[in-house]
Amino acid sequence: MSAPHTKRICQIIKLKPECVDEYKEVHRNVWPSVLNAIRRHHIVDYSINHYPQLNLLIANFKYTGSDFEKDMKAIGDDEETQRWWNLTDSMQESFNDGASGSGKDIPWWTDVEEVFRFEGGSSA
Secondary structure, rough: OOOOOOOEEOOOEEEOHHHHHHHHHHHOOOOOOHHHHHHHHHHEEEEEEHHHOOOOOEEEEEOOOOOOHHHHHHHHHOOHHHHHHHHHHHHHEOOOOOOOOOOOOOOEEOOOOOOOOOOOOOOO
C-alpha cells in the first residue's frame, strides 16, 4: 500500500436552470450518511460552487488517501450515496458523451485540468 498523499480534484457539470433552487435546497441539507461516506474515503475540503451565467456546478475537493480509484468505487457502492445521486442526478446534465449518471462506467462529472496552483509558503 502506498503512502497517503493529497490530490486536488476539480470537476464541472451543467445544472438544469429549472432545478437551481431545488439543487441548492437539497445541498443545504445533505444527508449525514452521505457526508460520512465521503469522509470515510479520504475526501476533505469539499465544495460545490454555482456559476449561473453558464449553468455550471464546479466541485473542488482534496483526496488524502492512498488508493483514489478504490475509494471512489467504495463511495459509489455506498447505498446512501446511491440514493443521494438518484435524487440529484436528474437536476444535472453531463458534458461527457454517453454518461448516464453518477457511479456509472462513464464519469458523470467532467474533470477539469489544473493549470496553476500556488500553495503559499514563506516569502523571500
